[in-house]
Amino acid sequence: MKRAKLLLKASRTMIGDSNSIALGLFTAIVWVFAAFAIGFITYCMTLYKTDPKLGQHLAIGMIEFSPMVIGYGMARSFYTGFIEVRKNSGKSSFMNFAMQLPVTKEDVIKAQFLDLLRCALPGFLVLCYTLVFTVIYKADKIILMYSGALVLFFNILFLLICLDKGIFTYIFISSKVREIIYISFALLSIFVISNNAQQKIQNFVALGAANSNLKILSVFSSFLVFLGGEAGFISLLLTVLIGWYLSCHLPAKIFRLKEGRK
Amino acid sequence: MDTILQISHLTKAFNGFKIDDISFSLEKGCIMGFVGENGAGKTTTIKMLLNAVEKTSGEIQIFGLDHTAHEVEIKERIGYVPSDDYFTANSTLDRHVKALKIFYKEWDDTLFKALCTSWKLPLSQKIYEYSKGMKTKAMLAIALAHKPDLLILDEPTAGLDPVARIEVLDILRDFVANGERAVFFSTHITTDLDKIADYITLIHEGRIKESLPIDEIEEKYALVDGGIEDLKGKEEEFLGLRKGQVKFEGLILREKAQKCFKENQIRVPNIENLLVYTIWGEKDEKSQAIIKSL
Structure with missing residues (x-):
């Protein structure tokens, strides 16, 4: 793990000045968003006691804002990966850089996972805080659905990046698969972050909840309600563990098998 | 003489290409030229030495150690210059060096700065303003600054002007002069090999056609x-x-x-x-x- 941390430090050090300023600003904005979201949800919690209707109304608005923290935070991880692959026609310049260093491939994938955890942290905190809010204040169905949708969005993004940074980097030689993943990721981020999409999700969820004839929608909305409560914590934990397995443990196991080591 | 690099029956199968049962060795104090056409398997072999590409079968021993089981300690003693640079274009050489030197116990800042001064490499200039030759020199300076025992170079002289090429070749000759270190380098420029190589290994379509001391070519x-x-x-x-x-x-x-x-x-x-x-x-x-x- 020490070498993985060194790699993470090295990757930050070697990033160019203008990239460094841009990424620094990017990170700062994400953290400001995160702090704002946490502060606002705290305010909603206090309101919830005195005026549940207003509290709920504000909470919906706040939860709509939360994908920005999750999406933008993790987009940094996506952005650097995408730029590297596009500029180096499938090769990661960081991998070229790391090839010469006294580190193993396992160290490199651990470093990438640590980087992803760092990028996901603001979103993760906001999500946990939202889930605490829904659990403690027994939020109504629509808030549970929103927070469930957030958890699902986070889980999908996290696993996609883990697949990309882990298995796809080492198993597939072609960069085509990675590019498809990146494009899906970008589209998903844009879809979730955009306000109209939020409205669509709200309509969709409301439709699912209201119309029991559309069984799939009904099941899906129930699933979101389920994820928006206590189960959200477990799913987040499972996602991080599965992500670690897909992007660290499994590739490392494959390397060891390929190299004839136990 | 002691063997610094030993490759035995190395095989790597790709889609439509194969490194086929290659074997050769490099002794201390020697420079080996690794020559072949484009796509012959030179870079793949080098990447296998660094364990960046997994071998299908065979054995690679560097400094008498298995290259996968002792990867970290072996790489600490290897200086590597790839054919494509690993620099981030928008960054500076100074930043890259700061990132790199934390990995090496033997990093010599004085040597690195001396090489940069000698090769006129501005430390705080953006890498995208460097020419190909400057990037190669920068990578070579980095490779030399951590005092390796084995230099692995992938077409190091390709982008250099004639004066710089001679400088680099002189440095390689000096590098092996104490008899304890070695250089393994791939190149297309065979005149460079005539000047400094002690051994030549010729690879063609993934197979070793010949691996012998330069003197034996004449014999x-x-x-x-x-x-x-x-x-x-x-x-x-x-x-x-x-x-x-x-x-x-x-x-x-x-x-x-x-x-x-x-x-x-x-x-x-x-x-x-x-x-x-x-x-x-x-x-x-x-x-x-x-x-x-x-």
């Missing part, structure tokens, strides 16, 4: 030329042959040359002759087969 092979009438019934003896309307030139084993041709027709081949004719020989057979099939 083993001969370059023969003459009129086309001298060639009658002897074509089969050549490893590679170029025929014109009236003259021919080809590479042949020295003992066969001495039996079949006059002394004044026999010359000493250089590395380029060996490279061109061993591969040319195969290509000639292939092209003839294609012509016959038409």
Whole structure:
């Protein structure tokens, strides 16, 4: 793990000045968003006691804002990966850089996972805080659905990046698969972050909840309600563990098998 | 002499390409030139040495240690210069060095700065403003600054001007002078090998065609030329042959040359002759087969 941390430090050090300023600003904005979201949800919690209707109304608005923290935070991880692959026609310049260093491939994938955890942290905190809010204040169905949708969005993004940074980097030689993943990721981020999409999700969820004839929608909305409560914590934990397995443990196991080591 | 690099029966299968059972070794105090056409398998072999590409089978020992089991301690003693640079274009050399030196116990800042001054490499200039030659020099300075025992270079002189090339070759010669270190470098520029290489390993279509000390080229092979009438019934003896309307030139084993041709027709081949004719020989057979099939 020490070498993985060194790699993470090295990757930050070697990033160019203008990239460094841009990424620094990017990170700062994400953290400001995160702090704002946490502060606002705290305010909603206090309101919830005195005026549940207003509290709920504000909470919906706040939860709509939360994908920005999750999406933008993790987009940094996506952005650097995408730029590297596009500029180096499938090769990661960081991998070229790391090839010469006294580190193993396992160290490199651990470093990438640590980087992803760092990028996901603001979103993760906001999500946990939202889930605490829904659990403690027994939020109504629509808030549970929103927070469930957030958890699902986070889980999908996290696993996609883990697949990309882990298995796809080492198993597939072609960069085509990675590019498809990146494009899906970008589209998903844009879809979730955009306000109209939020409205669509709200309509969709409301439709699912209201119309029991559309069984799939009904099941899906129930699933979101389920994820928006206590189960959200477990799913987040499972996602991080599965992500670690897909992007660290499994590739490392494959390397060891390929190299004839136990 | 002690062996610093030992490759035995190394195989790597890709889609449509194979590094096929290659074996050779490099001793301390020596420089080995690794030559072959584009796509012959040079870079893949180098990446396998660094364990960046997994081998399918075979064994690689560096400093007497298995290259996967002791990857970290081996890489600490290796300096590597790739053919494509690993720099982030929008960054500076200074930042890259800061990122790199934390991995090496033996990093020598004084040596690095001396090399940068000597090669006129501005530390705080953006990498995208560097020429290809400057990037190669920068990578070489980094590779040398952590005091490696083995330098692995992938076409290091390709983008350099003649003066810089001579400088680099001198540095490589000095690097191995104490007899404890070695250089393994791939190149297309065979004149560089004539100047400094002690050994040459020729790879073609993933197979080692030849791996021998430079001195043995003269002992083993001969370059023969003459009129086309001298060639009658002897074509089969050549490893590679170029025929014109009236003259021919080809590479042949020295003992066969001495039996079949006059002394004044026999010359000493250089590395380029060996490279061109061993591969040319195969290509000639292939092209003839294609012509016959038409």
